Each structure stands twice: as structure tokens, then as C-alpha cells.
Amino acid sequence: MANVCLAVAIAEVAIAALLLVRLAAGPTVSDRIVALNTMSTQATLAVLFFAAFAGRTIYLDVALWLASFSYLGAIVWSRYLERGLL
């Protein structure tokens, strides 16, 4: 079962790495934010599965924190997009 967890973690990181193309080439800021938001979700899953592979419960806090607060980045960026800098 540990091998499956490691394989899923590596696959999630590989899928997230594909999004670097959109992050670099996105024509507008919104495209880059979409790519970043999806990457943070994949990172949450990767950390969770790596915790299950390594058998360390302390890594689970990282995954929970990412799941709880990674959406704030998208919210803040969209606020600035919508109303300008002030």
C-alpha cells in the first residue's frame, strides 16, 4: 500500500508540473491564478499521500493548512483584479 501512496504523490506532482506551462504562458493574470489554484490543490494531495507513505502524521498538518488557506490567494488576487490596487 505504501508504494501506491508514493506513486500517487509522484503522479500528482507530475500533473502539477504540467501547469507550469500555463503559469508561464498565460496571456492574462487570471489564467495564471487558475493555474496556481489548481497546483495548490494537487500539492495538497501530494503532501497527504506522502505523509501516508512516510508514516509521519506531522505532515498531515501541512496538507490541512494548504487545503484551508490556499484558496485565500485566489480570493485576494481576484479582489485586486476587480477593484484595482486600492
Added chain:
Amino acid sequence: MREGIVIGLAVVGLAFSLSGVVGILRMPDVYSRIQCSSKTITMGALPVLIALVVAEGPVSPYGSRALLVAVLLLVLNPVASHALARAAYKAGVPMWAGAVTDEVAEQVAAKQVAARQVAPGQAAPGQADPGGQAPQ
């Protein structure tokens, strides 16, 4: 048996994640990409998390955290996607040239037309109302 279920769920989730990421890379405008991003979360992340719950059991530290993360993703990511789509529209990000309809623009235009039609009519009753209400 249990490992088979875990591998099946993980493969389903990873396949949907991959297809969503390919959609983000290939779709023509921001709004379609936001749709693909949401699909990656609901159909890509949830089966993978359920696979972890099946592998470790729902009461174990890993399984309970996976359930918590699933609930958080289900609640918070639509909020972020919605705010992002609204901000992109308000910031004037153009739609794809082949887009069929823009219902927000239609509604805004309809409201402006209605305001123009009501405005001259409101001026006369507004002046007539105090006189009309005074005898009552």
C-alpha cells in the same frame, strides 16, 4: 481486494486530474479554464482522497485528515473559482471569439434600456405625487 479498490479510485482520480490539466492548457479563454479547474477538484481530487480513506480506514489519522481535506476542498474551491470568474469578467478579460452568448452583458443592457424608459415617466409622477397626496 482492498488494494484493488484503492488503485482503481486513484487511477480514476489521476485520470480526471490529468484531463482537467490538459483542459487548462488547451482551452481558449479564462472562463473555460476555470471550468476545467473546478472539474479537476471535484472529479480529480475527491476519488483520490476516498482512495486514501479506503486504504487507511476512516478512523485512522490519515483517513480522517483526508475526509477533512475533502470537505474543505468541496466548500472552499467553488468560492475561489466563483470570485475569480467574477473578477476576470469585471476586469474585462475578453471571451473566446467563438463564444455563443454573454448573458451578463445582455442583462446589463436590458437594465439600461429599462432605466431610460422609466426615467422620463418617473419625473412627472414624482412632481405630481406631493400634490396628489396632500389632500389625503
